[in-house]
Amino acid sequence: MAGLVYDLLLYIPISLVIFFFIVRTSRRRRLRLPPGNLGLPFVGETLQLIAAYKTENPEPFIDERVNKFGPIFTTHVFGEPTVFSADPETNRFIVQNEGKLFECSYPGSISNLLGKHSLLLMKGSLHKRMHSLTMSFANSSIIRDHLLVDIDRLVRLNMDSWTDRIFLMEEAKKITFELTVKQLMSFDPGEWSESLRKEYVLVIEGFFSLPLPLFSTTYRRAIKARTKVAEALSLIVRQRRKESNESGGEKKNDMLEALLATGDGGFSDEEIVDFLLALLVAGYETTSTIMTLAVKFLTETPLALAQLKEEHEEIRAKKMMGREGLEWSDYKSMPFTQCVVNETLRVANIISGVFRRAMTDIDIKGYTIPKGWKVFASFRAVHLDHDHFKDARTFNPWRWQSNSGATSPGNVFTPFGGGPRLCPGYELARVELSVFLHHLITRFSWVPAEEDKLVFFPTTRTQKRYPIIVQRRN
Template sequence: MAIFVHYLSILLISAVIFLLLRAYRLRLLRLPPGNLGLPFVGETLQLISAYKTENPEPFIDERAKRHGSVFTTHVFGEPTVFSADPETNRFILQNEGKLFECSYPGSISNLLGKHSLLLMKGNLHKRMHSLTMSFANSSIIKDQLLVDIDRLIRLNLDSWTDRILLMEAAKKITFELAVKQLMSFDPGEWSESLRKHYVLVIEGFFTVPLPLFSATYRRAIKARREVAGALSKIVKERREEYEKGERKNDMLGALLGGEWEEDQLSNEQIVDFMVALLVAGYETTSTIMTLAVKFLTQTPLALAQLKEEHDGIRLKKSGSEGLQWSDYKSMPFTQCVINETLRVANIISGVFRRTVTDVNIKGYTIPKGWKVFASFRAVHLDHDHFKDARTFNPWRWKNNNLGTSCSGNFYTPFGGGPRLCPGYELARVEISVFLHHLVTQFSWVPAEEDKLVFFPTTRTQKRFPINLQRRR
């Protein structure tokens, strides 16, 4: 017993000395104010427990009030500087590749693959980002993608019963759209089998990346191998077709040829790249679709105005006539709804980066190798930047493209800088077309109460079950 007490005393004294030395070192470094919490654990447990509440930003709210909008903490095993300041966020985004580099948890990096766009750096990232944007710009959407977006969304809605889990239904839609746009595949058994594996992959994103300790991560790794195997087979077949002169005008076709002919990407690189693009085109857009419907359901005046806008478009068309680009450009209130859903929901709450050198921000120094987190959600939900910031109000965007009298730094739902989301316009079109067919074909009520949760991502607890009735 005496020996145990002796070692416990040594441990406690060591911990106290560690904390004192760390505090002294931090004062010398002129770090942003804050608290690194317990040794090794930091404030990770406080962060996770905070997001179990209904407050969308409790962890940052509390610390920003105490320390200011830029503060120091220690989460997920590393000292991290959090920013809820729009100017600092813009500085971080604009200095990607200069003062900062992308940095994500090991679980996400392992599951997406080392050749994913999210993890690419330097010139290769610039080239691949530019290529991705070229396949999701307005002219491509207008001339090539819109007809399939409209067709596949209508096909899905035609199969709906009188009760659905909207989140699951939306995910099915966006996955089928992504597969069609990337590989020219129409929905079928193959795409549905692939989607089921994807669900398991995404569940592993915010787990401990050790298969021995996490069953969820083990399942995710296994599912990722299945996804990679299925995509590898398609890439191999398409490469053989390409070499015979058979070309398809989709993303996979561009990755196999075009500007890459002198510096061909390997099959492994293409598979990793497509794994990440399928995630990007599937998970986030479907969540915005679902939450837009949830917020509209809770805001009857907004839903009524949205129906009026889309009924007006539908009256000009025959029953089976699809939407045209001019119809999409005639949906101003729809864009207000999408803007506000993006602002309130914050599917991408922020981005992690790592400093590549000591960085000076607002009189503070962030040491080389430290992580920073630029919080978009904290800015979007700040009453200083948006009036009644935590209330869904699509009319705030009606006469102001930013919904605020301040600069564009305050509204960054798609990130910014060199890593601006390349599919932002495509996502808007898909959501707009989905809302059009939903409100012109159905009325609905929630089947049961469903709440938002914000960790590890924004979503509804019960996948938003609704009872549907077809409109006459």
């Protein structure tokens, strides 16, 4: 009897695995799924993906599958069957059909921490309205007439305290957080903004953790920090709402004022807090990483750094004595800087791609993506593809010069996404990075304090926060 029970216990799980593979194979043939490998039951290929992104070179995860199956392949990651695309035309199709064939879909940990009213999770007409509002506060004319002076001032203010050894990534994060707080709520740097930033660090750490407070200390800490951030922002919102309702109250030219002034019943305090919280995350994490990696790539490419120095020294030499501040005409006279910005965005890939969910069965390139399946449009795979960029994995800012013949169509270079969810702060990020590089190059010389390397999980960053030794120039 005991032997029979043992045989049954052995037979049942084996039968379930066989049944799983038979059903999966049959469904694949019927739906004409892209070729690929769904990996082990339930786990899929998640462990292989995470293992790849914990190395200095995560490319083989996609490279091996593209070589075997082509630029569109099927896998199973983070608990769901997923179609990966390393094809620029397919990526463009995915982002352009947001809200029609695909909808945004993010892990529960990110959704819970950002809040249901964040721009990242909004859909339909509300998303369109709020995306438009956000872009109206970050377009070229607004940056030129209102934001540039604050960007320049806050960059210089932070650099005034730099001495000897600094962690460049930490310093860049301080700068970008203070800039974002100023643009959203008109707050200058101080104890309040620095206290808020420290809580934000804990919130972001929880993005890629298991969204179960009982089992994840990181997630539990992130939830507590999120509550503190929301409380601090709620206090500011209530205060500003009271001021805006008072006759003769001073109106401020920032995002919070625009949210409070919106008609049609306006937004609740909770909606505004979620919206501001998500924008602070967006402005803080990505731009600061780009700043750090630009310096790292330039330090490792002396010829590019020398040409960039020449461009910025020329700008400084033309300015009147004692006028350090940059003006819009200075920004527009940085052609090689823009090549450096483009190449940093292309190589770094802070946003490596976007997840979407199919809203219906979708036929594309001879395959069918079933309704409910995840898709991942990989911008990184396209940016680092030698078919699109010569020596694609080498930092080469000269490829962007107009006479190089390296100009590429929009669907090949997509560092800010595309379609209805194109990053609304794309121009602002370029200006912030350009101003940062100008003052770094004209005020300091530097050398790496120790060897540092890139890591890509859970986010793209340097392993040691890129420590450098700075020396102030005369």
